[in-house]
Amino acid sequence: xxxxxxxxxxxxxxLATDNLSFQVKKGDIHAIIxxxxxxxxxLIGQLTGEIESDSGSILFxxxxxxxxxVHLRSAHGLARSFQITNIFHDLTTWDNVALAVQAHAxxxxxxxxxxxxxxxxRQPALEFLGIVGLxxxxxxxxxxxxxxxxxxxxxxxxLATNPKMLLLDEPMAxxxxxxxxxxxxxxxxxxxxxxxxxxEHDMDVVFTxxxxxxxxxxxxxxxxxxPDAIRKNPEVIAAYLGEESYHA
Amino acid sequence: xKWSPRIIFIVILMLGLGVVPLLADYFGEPFxxxxxxxxxxxxIGAVSLNLILGFGGMVSFGHAVxxxxxxxxxxxxxxxxxxxxxxxxxxxxxxxALAIVFSALAGLVIGAISLRTRGVYFIMITLAFSQMxxxxxxxxxxxxxxxxxSLYMRSDFNGLIDISNDxxxxxxxFVCLLLSLYLSHRLINSRFGMLIRGAKSNEQRxxxxxxxxxxxxxxxxxxAGTICGIAGVLSANQTEFVNPSVMHWxxxxxxxIMTVLGGLGTLFGPVIGAVxxxxxxxxxxxxxxxWQLFFGPMxxxxxxxxxxxxxxxxxxxxxxxxxxxxxxxEEVD
Numbered sequence: 001x002x003x004x005x006x007x008x009x010x011x012x013x014x015l016a017t018d019n020l021s022f023q024v025k026k027g028d029i030h031a032i033i034x035x036x037x038x039x040x041x042x043l044i045g046q047l048t049g050e051i052e053s054d055s056g057s058i059l060f061x062x063x064x065x066x067x068x069x070v071h072l073r074s075a076h077g078l079a080r081s082f083q084i085t086n087i088f089h090d091l092t093t094w095d096n097v098a099l100a101v102q103a104h105a106x107x108x109x110x111x112x113x114x115x116x117x118x119x120x121x122r123q124p125a126l127e128f129l130g131i132v133g134l135x136x137x138x139x140x141x142x143x144x145x146x147x148x149x150x151x152x153x154x155x156x157x158x159l160a161t162n163p164k165m166l167l168l169d170e171p172m173a174x175x176x177x178x179x180x181x182x183x184x185x186x187x188x189x190x191x192x193x194x195x196x197x198x199x200e201h202d203m204d205v206v207f208t209x210x211x212x213x214x215x216x217x218x219x220x221x222x223x224x225x226x227p228d229a230i231r232k233n234p235e236v237i238a239a240y241l242g243e244e245s246y247h248a
Numbered sequence: 249x250k251w252s253p254r255i256i257f258i259v260i261l262m263l264g265l266g267v268v269p270l271l272a273d274y275f276g277e278p279f280x281x282x283x284x285x286x287x288x289x290x291x292i293g294a295v296s297l298n299l300i301l302g303f304g305g306m307v308s309f310g311h312a313v314x315x316x317x318x319x320x321x322x323x324x325x326x327x328x329x330x331x332x333x334x335x336x337x338x339x340x341x342x343x344x345a346l347a348i349v350f351s352a353l354a355g356l357v358i359g360a361i362s363l364r365t366r367g368v369y370f371i372m373i374t375l376a377f378s379q380m381x382x383x384x385x386x387x388x389x390x391x392x393x394x395x396x397x398s399l400y401m402r403s404d405f406n407g408l409i410d411i412s413n414d415x416x417x418x419x420x421x422f423v424c425l426l427l428s429l430y431l432s433h434r435l436i437n438s439r440f441g442m443l444i445r446g447a448k449s450n451e452q453r454x455x456x457x458x459x460x461x462x463x464x465x466x467x468x469x470x471x472a473g474t475i476c477g478i479a480g481v482l483s484a485n486q487t488e489f490v491n492p493s494v495m496h497w498x499x500x501x502x503x504x505i506m507t508v509l510g511g512l513g514t515l516f517g518p519v520i521g522a523v524x525x526x527x528x529x530x531x532x533x534x535x536x537x538x539w540q541l542f543f544g545p546m547x548x549x550x551x552x553x554x555x556x557x558x559x560x561x562x563x564x565x566x567x568x569x570x571x572x573x574x575x576x577x578e579e580v581d
């Protein structure tokens with residue numbers, strides 16, 4: 001589904017992505033873990049096109065998408081959620097998702113018909129809200145929802161763009177235990193229906209959900225393997241898991 | 249539609265605007281027809297600016313340029329009609345068509361360049377373009393230069409509407425305002441409008457879900473300019489005089505003030521703002537020469553205490569009203 005090959009990116013003297021290569025198989029939940037500053041968010045930026053790579057290639061679903069602009073990557077079927085909540089605060093929850101549906105329903109040079117009464121936008125939007133459990137919040141102004149609900153809304157919006165692959169940048173960041181559990185449930189529901197690249201700090205979550213894990217340290221991929229193998233990998237334990245696993 | 253103080257206010261305002269010439273004639277004060285006519289024309293300008301400023305978040309500081317373009321279409325046409333006897337150049341339909349074409353072209357060029365920037369740079373570039381066209385008009389001696397052009401006749405609408413009469417011009421303005429409001433209403437609720445509003449709210453997100461934002465913003469920019477160009481045609485007929493100052497940046501600033509004062513991003517806000525602005529100008533300048541000394545602080549107060557402008561205050565009044573209305577809504581958990 002996704003093949004990253006010898007990707008580089010430096011900011012001045014800092015190598016944020018250093019000869020990174022890995023593959024994500026179709027239908028998998030593939031997690032990227034690594035300590036703070038390992039280059040996880042830079043990698044997401046490179047995948048979505050917001051950050052230009054210095055060199056290397058990104059093959060997505062058989063197409064080389066390096067150098068393709070952001071909005072076209074979305075058209076290819078790559079959707080993302082953001083580490084920091086990124087929604088339309090002054091629109092309703094329903095409008096938020098309907099806009100995401102609209103983005104992939106042809107061009108938007110429709111000047112006359114009332115978009116909030118178009119069934120082909122509103123109905124699918126409501127279904128996606130249902131998947132993430134927000135249908136009761138449809139009419140609320142999105143800015144007024146709780147933090148956890150914002151993250152759920154983000155997932156609904158990403159799903160509404162009808163993606164082949166979902167990039168989730170720390171979907172549990174800042175969530176309470178109850179909200180985290182709800183999010184895990186949502187991701188379990190989505191598992192195997194579409195490919196998910198998950199960047200997450202919470203090791204419990206990662207080892208529960210992921211089919212495969214890539215460990216990133218200082219921009220380099222030091223291992224890509226199944227959760228069990230990663231747990232036992234001495235290099236990973238030395239670099240990262242050793243300390244962290246006791247917290248979990 | 250539920251009746252609330254805000255709705256009632258807006259209905260009374262619009263009905264009131266509809267009967268101004270009748271009242272003015274009845275009381276023998278035709279001056280008020282002219283004054284309110286100006287309000288209508290600037291309302292159209294503010295409504296068009298609100299499309300990009302209020303709904304789209306594009307702070308164009310050069311919107312008066314289109315008023316100028318529309319005005320000069322009338323000024324130049326009429327000049328040739330009167331001085332050179334080319335009568336068809338005074339035709340109002342032709343002048344409106346030309347105003348649409350040239351405003352759209354100007355909007356396309358200005359928008360295509362300025363929309364590549366954001367924030368302060370966008371403001372500065374739109375300002376620069378408007379000042380550029382202002383100086384073109386100042387330097388163009390053939391069409392009056394700095395002094396401008398006096399119109400010896402108003403546009404001719406093939407005898408369909410005779411706007412040489414102030415009252416019929418008033419109603420032409422009024423109909424144009426209603427049309428621009430209806431057009432705005434359709435636009436902002438369409439898919440196109442949702443996109444423009446979404447881009448104002450969160451542009452990065454719009455790209456991430458797959459919208460090519462730039463081209464839509466550009467179209468919105470062109471539409472807003474075009475509507476304002478038509479207001480320019482009306483404005484020249486109203487004042488029977490065209491000069492470069494109509495494009496001056498201070499005039500663009502006034503359009504922004506009207507829109508902000510009335511309420512950004514609401515349908516009727518700009519109309520309320522334009523009426524309030526001109527009314528205060530008239531009222532305060534009647535009291536003192538230094539009226540701006542009082543107008544300025546009032547504006548500051550509105551911006552600080554009523555984020556949504558006058559329309560925002562009305563919304564606040566509505567909320568207060570529904571809380572205190574005798575028929576209590578049932579409490580929801």
